[in-house]
Amino acid sequence: MKKKIALISAVLLYSLANLAIPTDEAHFVWEKFPLFNLAFGFIGCVFIIALAKILGKILQKNEDYYD
Numbered sequence: 440m441k442k443k444i445a446l447i448s449a450v451l452l453y454s455l456a457n458l459a460i461p462t463d464e465a466h467f468v469w470e471k472f473p474l475f476n477l478a479f480g481f482i483g484c485v486f487i488i489a490l491a492k493i494l495g496k497i498l499q500k501n502e503d504y505y506d
Contacts, residue, residue, distance in 0.1 A: 453477065 458473050465471045 450477070 454474060454477060457477065462471055469475055
């Protein structure tokens, strides 16, 4: 439970800092949007987890594969 509270508070703190501090060194236009890094990282993690589940189902062998 303490780990969840620490994670949520870290995300909220990062979100507030990202809103308060402007991004001047953006290489692309979308990097200037507030909370872009947070959303991009979250979507990336969800994509990696979904891809791992799909690959796990494709590559998994049957229980009697060696029989």
